[in-house]
Each structure stands twice: as C-alpha cells, then as structure tokens.
Amino acid sequence: MMIKLLSVVLFAGLFFALQATDEPNTTLPEDQALEATDEANTTLPEDEALEVTDEPNTTLPEDEALEATDDPDFPLTEDDALKATDQYNTTTPEAQARPCWTNWFDRDNPSGQGDYELLSSLRRQYPGQICPKPGAIQAQTLTGISAAAAGEKIYRSDTTTGFICRNRDQPDKRCKDYRVRFSCPSSYCGPNVCWTNWFDRDNPSGTGDWELLSSLRRQYPGQICPKPGAIQAQTLTGISAAAAGEKIYRSDTTTGFICRNRDQPDKRCKDYRVRFTCPSAYCGPNVCWTKWFDRDNPSGTGDWELLSSLRRQYPGQICPNPGAIEAQTLTGISVAAAGEKIYRNDISNGFICRNRDQRDKRCQDYRVRFTCPSAYCGVKVCWTKWFDRDNPSGSGDWELLSSLRKENPGKICPNPGAIEAQTLTGFSAAAAGERIYRSDTTTGFICRNRDQRDKRCQDYRVRFSCPSSFCSK
Known part of the structure; x- marks a missing residue:
C-alpha cells in the first residue's frame, strides 16, 4: 500500500513539473504573437515620446555630482x-x-x-x-x-x-x-571636419524653440551631413546654451535641439540657432555646388536621377565622393515643398521618385546637384589639354597619372579635381561602351584588353580639371 501511495505522489509531482515548464515552449499563432508584442511597438506622439526619455537627462547640481564620484568609502x-x-x-x-x-x-x-x-x-x-x-x-x-x-x-x-x-x-x-x-x-x-552654417528655423513663440534635425534637413536640404559629429547651440545674440543658463531638453546629433518654455522659470526660452560638425565637403572653404543635372523625366515609372547614370552622361562633372545632394523640381521648388514621397535621395544612389508612390501616380520632374571640391564647379578651374601616352597594342590602354606626369612635367596639378576620358575620335568613355578598369584622379585611366568582348580596347586620351594656372601650360 505504501509503495502504491508513493508511486501516486511521484507521478503527480512529475505531472505538475511538466505543466510548469510547458508554457515557455508554447508557440503562439502569428496573429496572437503580434498582439503579444504590440504594446512595445506603440509609437507615442513626439512630445510624449520625448518625455518618456527625459529622466536620464536630469542633471545633478555640481555639488551632488561631485559627491556621487567622491565616495570616501570607495x-x-x-x-x-x-x-x-x-x-x-x-x-x-x-x-x-x-x-x-x-x-x-x-x-x-x-x-x-x-x-x-x-x-x-x-x-x-x-x-x-x-x-x-x-x-x-x-x-x-x-x-x-x-x-x-x-x-x-x-x-x-x-x-x-x-x-x-x-x-x-x-x-x-x-x-x-x-x-x-x-x-x-x-x-x-580631424583635419577634414568643419562647422556648418548656423541654422534657425523656429522661435519660442509656441511651446518652445524646436530646432529638430529632421525639420532642419527638410528646410535646408543638402546642408547637413547624414551623421553630424557634434552640435552647438547659441542664442541669436551669440551666447552659448550653457552661458544662457536655461534648462535644455535636448541637444544632440540625433534629435537636434529643444528648449521647452515650460521648463524655464519665466516660462519662456530664448531664441536659439544651431550648427553641426560635418565632413569638409559640407562646409569647407574649397567646396561648391555643381551645376544642376536632369537626365530623366517621370514619363516611365518615375524620375530616376541615378548617380551612376549621371556620371556616364556627364563624365568628369561629379566628384567621386560628393558630400551632399540637393533636389528640386524644374520650376525650382524644393523636395520638401513639393510634398511628394521620395524613394531615394542620397549620395550613394542619387535621386528616385517613383510614380506609384504618389497619390496621383505621377512624380514631378526633378533635377539634382551635388557638393564637390571646387575643381568640379568652375571656381577658377579649367581643363588641361588632352594627354595620350599609350595605345592598346599591349595589354590595354594605360594612361597612368604617374607616367603622364613624367612625360608632361608641370602640366598636371598635384591634386586634380576630375578626370575625363574619351577615344581619339572624340567619343566619351561611357559612349564607347567598353568596360573601364580605372578612371580616377589617383591612378589615372586604364582600359584592359582582356575585359572587352573583342579583347581589344579603343585608343583613349585623358584630361584633368586643375586650377586655371595649369591650363595655359
């Protein structure tokens, strides 16, 4: 009898133990699983979302901060x-x-x-x-x-x-x-970093001064880099945010700058402006905007101003690494003001507006431009003469910059802004339709015979954009 009773107890214990571990292994149907995680994905209104994260930004008085780090027991x-x-x-x-x-x-x-x-x-x-x-x-x-x-x-x-x-x-x-x-x-x-212009898009007449980075990008397209290194804020009279003595709700390179009226003793923020550190392509002294480019219209699937296509159509006129892109309609209206949904607008792809994304299924016609070193934008810059030192009789046409400098001493500037290549008959490298191995201002130009379908490159010549003093030589 005791053995039977012991068996029952052990069986009951095992049954309840299995039940206790069964829950975590239960897989919910997809709809229920989504419902279970829906709470965490709820998006708060902007003001509420910011308030949720406000606590970690509370600044201790300096004396308390010192005490926090000055623990004599440690x-x-x-x-x-x-x-x-x-x-x-x-x-x-x-x-x-x-x-x-x-x-x-x-x-x-x-x-x-x-x-x-x-x-x-x-x-x-x-x-x-x-x-x-x-x-x-x-x-x-x-x-x-x-x-x-x-x-x-x-x-x-x-x-x-x-x-x-x-x-x-x-x-x-x-x-x-x-x-x-x-x-x-x-x-x-770093040596290739600079401060942008000052930006001021809001004033404290409403709930405060909201210099949001997202809003600044819309109002000043192409003038703020994708990932600023730092933000600086000051009043319109030039007093730093710290010296102004007001409680600042946000000042970072993700959100931007926020001063809320309700946080101030007199319930009124001062009027602030902000600026950011960016690569010199955005604000350096030798940076300029290229001319406007327009190679497509929205008659097909949309307006596709792809950077790769623009380079082929306008060889040598867009630098290898643009700092920023700006787009506007052919009538001069900015992307933000046009109010259309833009699929791409960056310095990697270029600009894409898809007809299918618009309410009326039709994009407006856009043009784009880029920030580049001044050698690309005609700031006292010119093209050198054409150079042709090689032909494709060997392994290809190798118009190496190092070799061109030796053969043409003093005729190519130390840091060319751009390179342009064309066949001896005047066809651009893009129009010639051959596969080009190299075409840049570091190496020069290389067309390899082995990369071509007929195993033979055409004969090319090259030129470079330089300060005007090099183009008369």
Whole structure:
C-alpha cells in the first residue's frame, strides 16, 4: 500500500513539473504573437515620446555630482590611481573610427578642494567639442608634464567622470593645475571636419524653440551631413546654451535641439540657432555646388536621377565622393515643398521618385546637384589639354597619372579635381561602351584588353580639371 501511495505522489509531482515548464515552449499563432508584442511597438506622439526619455537627462547640481564620484568609502588604491592616469587609456569602438585628440580643456584650478576637470562640466562649458563616448583621456599639467610624470596621486582619470586631483591626497596638500583632452572620432577634431552654417528655423513663440534635425534637413536640404559629429547651440545674440543658463531638453546629433518654455522659470526660452560638425565637403572653404543635372523625366515609372547614370552622361562633372545632394523640381521648388514621397535621395544612389508612390501616380520632374571640391564647379578651374601616352597594342590602354606626369612635367596639378576620358575620335568613355578598369584622379585611366568582348580596347586620351594656372601650360 505504501509503495502504491508513493508511486501516486511521484507521478503527480512529475505531472505538475511538466505543466510548469510547458508554457515557455508554447508557440503562439502569428496573429496572437503580434498582439503579444504590440504594446512595445506603440509609437507615442513626439512630445510624449520625448518625455518618456527625459529622466536620464536630469542633471545633478555640481555639488551632488561631485559627491556621487567622491565616495570616501570607495577610494582608489595607489596602483589604481596610477593606472587611471593617461598611461592607461582604454579605447572604445567609437574612438577606433579614425580617432583624433580634441583640444586641451582647462576649466578648474586647485584653489579649492583640488582640480576637478569633470566631463559633465566640460561639456557644458565647451558644447559640441567632446564626443558622447570618448575613447581615452589624457591629462597633463599646464606646463606640459604628463599626469604620470608629475608624480601626484590622481583620484579619477577616466572617460566617464573626467579627471580629479584632490588636494588632500597630496603630500603637500596641493595639486598642480591640470588640463585634459579626449580621443574622439575625426568628426570632432580631424583635419577634414568643419562647422556648418548656423541654422534657425523656429522661435519660442509656441511651446518652445524646436530646432529638430529632421525639420532642419527638410528646410535646408543638402546642408547637413547624414551623421553630424557634434552640435552647438547659441542664442541669436551669440551666447552659448550653457552661458544662457536655461534648462535644455535636448541637444544632440540625433534629435537636434529643444528648449521647452515650460521648463524655464519665466516660462519662456530664448531664441536659439544651431550648427553641426560635418565632413569638409559640407562646409569647407574649397567646396561648391555643381551645376544642376536632369537626365530623366517621370514619363516611365518615375524620375530616376541615378548617380551612376549621371556620371556616364556627364563624365568628369561629379566628384567621386560628393558630400551632399540637393533636389528640386524644374520650376525650382524644393523636395520638401513639393510634398511628394521620395524613394531615394542620397549620395550613394542619387535621386528616385517613383510614380506609384504618389497619390496621383505621377512624380514631378526633378533635377539634382551635388557638393564637390571646387575643381568640379568652375571656381577658377579649367581643363588641361588632352594627354595620350599609350595605345592598346599591349595589354590595354594605360594612361597612368604617374607616367603622364613624367612625360608632361608641370602640366598636371598635384591634386586634380576630375578626370575625363574619351577615344581619339572624340567619343566619351561611357559612349564607347567598353568596360573601364580605372578612371580616377589617383591612378589615372586604364582600359584592359582582356575585359572587352573583342579583347581589344579603343585608343583613349585623358584630361584633368586643375586650377586655371595649369591650363595655359
């Protein structure tokens, strides 16, 4: 009897255990599965969505921030303090993408408790000049001695807090005066980076000053790069956002800039403008807009101003790596103002408006242009004479730039803006219909016999766009 009773108990336990593990393995039908995940996919109105993420942006008063990092119950050992100096720099993936060092920053001196170069304070004092996730920090005295060589005990030196030297930790109770810098992507400090123009599309007459990046892109097409490195905001009178003393709701390169009236003591924001760091193709001194190009019309499936097709039709007139694209109708109306749904508008593909995406099933007719080095846009630029140094009797026609320079010394500028190739009979490389191996301002022009159907290239000549001083030689 006891054995039977024990068997029943064991069987019941096993049955309930199996039931307990059965739920996670149950697969819902697709409709039910979608319903189960529908809550997380609900899209909030813009203002509510922003409010949900507002909490993490609360800034502690500086004294509280200092207390948060100055916990006496968690002091660094001497070994840790030495490791925290600039000899020990952990690099994040962000800084690995063409990193560079920022300017040196010095906002504090050791006259109080020590030298507190807190990253949060540096960001407020130097808006837009330090990336969100620095890869490394380096500290040195104002006389240029590294923190390690200075021999002082450093309390903090990292890319989360910043740099702290406390007077009380030193034998003479006095820190030296330090400055710091950070390793960031080149968009913050590289040689090919610049600040765009200032943009101001809103004023605080409504709920605040909303300089949203999405709205700025629509209003100023082609003038802001796809991934700005930094944002800087100031009032229309030139006062930085930090100096203005108002509570800023957003200031980043994803959303843009938002100052809400309701967050201010007097319920009114100042009027702000913003600018961004971008590759020099957007704002450098030697950058210009090309002429307008229009190769298609919407009579077929839409208006397809493909970059690859434009290059073939207008050889040498569009740079290899345009910085920006701008599109407008043939009557001069911007894409945003035209109000049509655009399928593509970027510097990789070009511009595509599909008839099927429009309410009336018909796109307007568009034209496009690109930002390029000035050599492409006629800013005191001209084409050199034609050069022909090779013929396809061997392995092909090799009009190498290095060889052309040797044969024609001083007649080709150091950095040509563009290359154009044509057959000796005057057909463009695109019209000739052959497969071209190379055609750029680094290598020159190469047509290989083996790449052609008849195993024979035509004979080509090339020329380059250069400053006007080279075209009279």
